[in-house]
Amino acid sequence: AQSVSQHNHHVILSEAASLELGCNYSYGGTVNLFWYVQYPGQHLQLLLKYFSGDPLVKGIKGFEAEFIKSKFSFNLRKPSVQWSDTAEYFCAVTSDSSYKLIFGSGTRLLVRP
């Protein structure tokens, strides 16, 4: 069965620090990859997605993610975080064998001012 792993459950950074959140998936076929963000008290919002083409995907709010097929990874990055980036981040995947969106366990990011 497909699965998504987010190894960092909690991350604490100071403002202006660089961010990289790990995401690995287990499936050998074609995948669609997503990062969603859930700000405190708000609903899940799509940050960015990868379907095909350039493996470096740019999303909203300065976030980007890189699809590395050989590593089954889709890590999320931001060069300089802000206090307002405090949220929970979820990596998710669908595939050519399943339309279902499989979520990782999430990473809680706290950015200290």
Add this chain to the structure above:
Amino acid sequence: GAVVSQHPSRVICKSGTSVKIECRSLDFQATTMFWYRQFPKQSLMLMATSNEGSKATYEQGVEKDKFLINHASLTLSTLTVTSAHPEDSSFYICSAEGGGIETQYFGPGTRLLVL
């Protein structure tokens, strides 16, 4: 971007009663809607998938007679928690997908508390 709404945002009910939660896609036609449950500090768990005009497909372990799903139109799906019990208390989230876009857009969620 696509907007999905849910109503109500919070509901408190007595054990044994039924609760209906609505999910609407406001600016697109949702051929498929999904219902998730999120426990505190955990990820989303898919409960069921519904396509407009057909029966919902439930995930393993989800009781279809307890969690009734109706997707009567391309903009509305409802989840009815029947004979609710305290263990049904949770955060229920819907998402919608449609218009040829293979991306799910999520509603704000409904927090259910069963006393």
